[in-house]
Amino acid sequence: MRIIRAARDLGIATAQIVSRADHDMLAARMADEKIEIGPAQASKSYLNINAIIEAARVVGADAVHPGYGFLSENADFADAVEAAGLIFIGPKGQTIRSMGDKAAARSVAAQAGVRTVPGSEGRTLPSGASRLAEELGLPLMIKAAAGGGGRGIRVAHSVQDLEQMMPLASAEALAAFGDGGLYLERFIERARHIEVQILGDGTDAIHVFERECSLQRRRQKVWEEAPAACLAPNVRAELCASAVRLAKHVNYRGAGTLEYLYDDKTGEFFFIEMNTRIQVEHPVSEMVTGIDLVKEMIKIAGGDPLSIRQEDVTLSGHAIECRINAEDPTADFRPSPGTVSSISLPDAPYVRFDTGVYAGYTVPPFYDSLLGKLIVSGATRGEALQRLREALARFQLTGITTTALLHEHLARDPDVASLNTHTRWLEQWLEGRSLEVPALAS
Amino acid sequence: MGVKTVLAPIPGTFYRSAAPDQPALKNEGDAVAKGDxxxxxxVMKTFTQIQAEEAGQLVRFLVDDEDAVMAGQPLYELGV
Incomplete structure (x- = not known):
């Protein structure tokens, strides 16, 4: 939908690929053409590179936009599209490959002079605790080098902790994995997730400021804002400059996002990874800069140089996005596919609702639960938050259960209002809380 | 032996094994204990185990591995 709209603006005809289960989706109705590429199972349709390229050939497409799910960060797909003589609206396969691998991305960041979370490079043994503490900074997480999945992680707050914990952790790692090697990494107690939107044309790159996406559940973003209101202007400038440096270093082409952890206590930021595609939460950046990111990425893919200069990108106001998912927030976020019976939206110039659903539409059970994104802007964060409460109160989607109720609660939470949040805040907040009690009127 | 048809409780994609590289959880002809x-x-990237509500013998599957199923669609026959 979003991509079709941008293409229309540019006078470009569109064709939407669909699986057998997706013929009714709004994008398929809106596109100039639709073409079925396979059965409901994503592995045989939306993840089937050959079927997609064949479909592009059948409709006579010049370019393929990968969206933000499925194959959007698949380097082989990008290569296959170009090998078929088509334009891939995104970076080169090689860029996706190098930035998609965490270790490789870390070393690229180091070359570009961008800090990553301090960690022992490679394996370490339980000796020299005080030297490591000084080098990496406390507190430190002690992980088994051979481990994974968060098992057996200890947090040391002092050199004494390190001296006591490292031999224990090493013995445990040896027993569990047959390898006593350890890995140390700075533990950020109150980390915020802050990411910088960038646009590059393969030579030059600019930033489109940053977003804060600290409200997450199971590492899935739930609520996003632009800009990150916690940042001082000088930190914002430094952060965005580092992202541009990194994007230029890899000759980035298209729209991309550099994700960082921001340590509230020390004011330090660390690069963690790059998303080499447009993201779900891109609308908040569009709302505060007036830039159509999808249109820009299409123009760049067509061979145009960047049409916007850095000095012309200015921040104006504040925007918040709530992800409306087909999940029941009162029942451990159980998926809730089914038929939407009605949908009503607040109608105001500062409200944007990006969605692929409509009344009578049956949400298939096979794919992601994201139904739509409610985006609200205001002159200040306070105004955006007030408008969001109002918009959520008037937003109605019936027939299936959505996460709108969760957002009603969050929009009235004092910690959310005062930015007293971090990446683990939402999960802690949800623990033992009943959302069935109506949100308090403020 | 009576044969009962067991229906899918929820819609989604049906898998016969816990992971692509794992053997099938049950094969036709296998004995089934309650809770197996x-x-x-x-469904929407959430995985729900389909457990037997009673003991018996798995007669046959009515859907294939990785088939799309609707809620209420017959999944398998259980001899009880």
Whole structure:
């Protein structure tokens, strides 16, 4: 939908690929053409590179936009599209490959002079605790080098902790994995997730400021804002400059996002990874800069140089996005596919609702639960938050259960209002809380 | 022996094994105890185990591995 709209603006005809289960989706109705590429199972349709390229050939497409799910960060797909003589609206396969691998991305960041979370490079043994503490900074997480999945992680707050914990952790790692090697990494107690939107044309790159996406559940973003209101202007400038440096270093082409952890206590930021595609939460950046990111990425893919200069990108106001998912927030976020019976939206110039659903539409059970994104802007964060409460109160989607109720609660939470949040805040907040009690009127 | 048809409790994608590289959880002809996991249904990236509500013998599957199923669609026959 979003991509079709941008293409229309540019006078470009569109064709939407669909699986057998997706013929009714709004994008398929809106596109100039639709073409079925396979059965409901994503592995045989939306993840089937050959079927997609064949479909592009059948409709006579010049370019393929990968969206933000499925194959959007698949380097082989990008290569296959170009090998078929088509334009891939995104970076080169090689860029996706190098930035998609965490270790490789870390070393690229180091070359570009961008800090990553301090960690022992490679394996370490339980000796020299005080030297490591000084080098990496406390507190430190002690992980088994051979481990994974968060098992057996200890947090040391002092050199004494390190001296006591490292031999224990090493013995445990040896027993569990047959390898006593350890890995140390700075533990950020109150980390915020802050990411910088960038646009590059393969030579030059600019930033489109940053977003804060600290409200997450199971590492899935739930609520996003632009800009990150916690940042001082000088930190914002430094952060965005580092992202541009990194994007230029890899000759980035298209729209991309550099994700960082921001340590509230020390004011330090660390690069963690790059998303080499447009993201779900891109609308908040569009709302505060007036830039159509999808249109820009299409123009760049067509061979145009960047049409916007850095000095012309200015921040104006504040925007918040709530992800409306087909999940029941009162029942451990159980998926809730089914038929939407009605949908009503607040109608105001500062409200944007990006969605692929409509009344009578049956949400298939096979794919992601994201139904739509409610985006609200205001002159200040306070105004955006007030408008969001109002918009959520008037937003109605019936027939299936959505996460709108969760957002009603969050929009009235004092910690959310005062930015007293971090990446683990939402999960802690949800623990033992009943959302069935109506949100308090403020 | 009576044969009962067991229906899918939720819609989604039906899997007969816990992971692509794992053997099938149950094969036709296998004995089934109450609570045994017969298959898995994936709905919106959430995986739900389909457990036998009673003991018996798995006569046959009525859907294939990785088939899309609707809620209420017959999944397998259980001899009881």
């Amino acid at each position: 996991v017969i298959g898995i249904i994936e």
